[in-house]
Amino acid sequence: MKKIKDMISKNQCTGCCACIDICPQNAITVITDIDGFQIPQIAEEMCTHCDRCDKVCPVLHYENDHFIQPEVYAIRAFDTIRMQSSSGGVFSVIAQYILKEHGCCIGAGWDTATTVRHMVVYEQKELGRILGSKYMQSRMDGCMRIVKKLLETGRKVLFVGTPCQIAGLYGFLGKKYINLLTIDLLCHGVPSDQVIETYLQEMFGGGVSNKDT
Numbered sequence: 001m002k003k004i005k006d007m008i009s010k011n012q013c014t015g016c017c018a019c020i021d022i023c024p025q026n027a028i029t030v031i032t033d034i035d036g037f038q039i040p041q042i043a044e045e046m047c048t049h050c051d052r053c054d055k056v057c058p059v060l061h062y063e064n065d066h067f068i069q070p071e072v073y074a075i076r077a078f079d080t081i082r083m084q085s086s087s088g089g090v091f092s093v094i095a096q097y098i099l100k101e102h103g104c105c106i107g108a109g110w111d112t113a114t115t116v117r118h119m120v121v122y123e124q125k126e127l128g129r130i131l132g133s134k135y136m137q138s139r140m141d142g143c144m145r146i147v148k149k150l151l152e153t154g155r156k157v158l159f160v161g162t163p164c165q166i167a168g169l170y171g172f173l174g175k176k177y178i179n180l181l182t183i184d185l186l187c188h189g190v191p192s193d194q195v196i197e198t199y200l201q202e203m204f205g206g207g208v209s210n211k212d213t
Contacts, residue, residue, distance in 0.1 A: 004040065004053050004060070012059055013039045016168030017140035019053035028053060030141045036194025038139055056174075058167035086133045091160055091183060098181070099124050103156030106130075106147060108138040114197050118143040118161065120150075130160075137190045140165060144172040151177045162187045 004019055015038045020028045027046035030038050042053075054060055076082070077089030085092045095105045104122045107130035111117035117139040121127055138161065147169060150157050159169060160183040169182070 004042070004057055013037075014059060014162075014164035014168070015039055015137055015140070016058060016165045017142075018056040018058065018144060018168035018172040020141045021144040022052045022056045022172050024048075024050065024052065030139070032193075036192030036197070038137060038141075038192075056168065056171035058164055058171055061171065062167075084128065085131050092127070092131060094181070094183070095121075095127055095158055096124065098156055098158040099127070101156050103158065103179075104150060105158045105160075106143065107160040108134050110134070111139065114200065115139065115193055118165075120146060135191065136196060137192055138162075138165070140168075144169055147180075148173060151180055154179060157181070158183070161185070162190065 004013075015030075017030060017038070017040065019040050020030060025046050025048055027043045027048075028040045029043070031041045033039050040053075075090040075093065077085065077093050081089040081092045091107070098105055099121075104120055105127065106118055106120050108116050109119045109129040111119075116134045116136045119130065121130055140161075147157060147159060151173070156179045157177075158181045159166065161169075163184045164187075166182045166184045170176075173180075
């Protein structure tokens with residue numbers, strides 16, 4: 001039976017962090033590998049071998065319950081929205097509806113000048129923090145625990161991310177919630193923090209701050 005440890009050694013980990021959030025012993029932490037990607041690291045002395053991490057991993061347990069013939073829609077938001085968004089502004093339109101329903105939205109936003117992290121938005125005025133494409137791996141550790149707590153309060157939750165992040169989220173939750181709406185992106189891979197850090201160093205000598213983003 002394949003294990004997360006074997007998968008990491010073969011560089012198959014997507015960095016969704018479902019294993020980190022599911023661990024009851026907090027024996028798994030996120031580290032940066034040689035290429036700058038965020039991957040889990042297991043503290044063997046803390047591990048009780050409950051195998052929960054292996055059970056939620058979307059790479060080890062690939063499942064597809066999508067419709068055989070899904071409905072397809074083309075959406076284009078007003079120009080004022082599209083100028084601040086990507087992909088026609090569809091996320092902005094749906095997010096605004098969720099927020100008006102007293103729900104919350106979770107997506108990737110700039111944590112620092114060179115790092116991206118999934119964060120929660122509760123109000124319309126905060127929505128700009130998670131709009132637009134980032135083209136970087138978003139840090140997810142701790143995020144799925146927050147999503148579950150929000151869902152269990154009955155609040156509507158909109159979560160947007162890459163397909164592997166959303167697959168990891170569903171694996172972590174273990175069941176479907178009627179108050180959860182997810183949007184996954186068409187994705188063929190993301191670069192690591194190291195790419196942009198190297199670029200900024202070579203082009204600008206690393207002289208960039210949060211004010212510049």
